[in-house]
Amino acid sequence: MTQRKNPPAPTPPAGLAAPFNPGRAGAYLLLAVIGALVGAAGVLxxxxxxxxxxxxxLLATTGVFYGGMYAMGTKAGVGASAAGWxxxxxxxxxxxxxxxxxxxxSLVSYAYMLGGMGLAVICATMLPLPQRGSDGARLGK
Structure with a gap:
């Protein structure tokens, strides 16, 4: 008698949100706290x-925004750190x-506030996401 195998769990289609993951939610919360700390340090x-x-x-602000995107692998990492900032x-x-x-x-304070907001938009829209798990192989070979 052969056993019947269960079908594999369906994966969500590309573009749809994954199921809730408490570890991922904690990571986003941590990014928001880090963004708030970098914002407070930048003010000083x-x-x-x-x-x-x-x-x-502004360099530290850029680092936390891009680091959030790189660490999470999504552009929501920029959003979480920018929200805290x-x-x-x-x-x-x-x-x-x-x-x-x-x-x-002062002009310097406005430059910091507007510059940081502009950097968040740049990091969220213009920088490509890092490729995870790529083996460096060329296509077509």
Missing amino acids: VHAAWIPGGLLLA IVSIVLMTVSRPEGDLLIGG
Whole structure:
């Protein structure tokens, strides 16, 4: 008597979301926290050494956005880190009752905020995703 084999589990078609994975959701949450930390550090550094502080802050911002995309293998990695970054920036632009501001109305501050948003858009739309599992073989051979 032959045993009947179960059919393989269906895979979702390309373009559709995969089933919920708690590890992946935790990774996206971690990316949002890292983005918030990089945003907060950039706020403290961007006006320190003009233009070096601004360039350093934008370079770190680019690194966390591209790193999120590379680590997750999807462009949602950019979105998660950019969401944390923008939340920390917005929270630091609000003036406190004591009158303290971390991001003022200077040209350097606007360059940091708009530059970071522009870098998020560039990383999400223009950079190709890294190829996972490619063996380097040429097609047609």
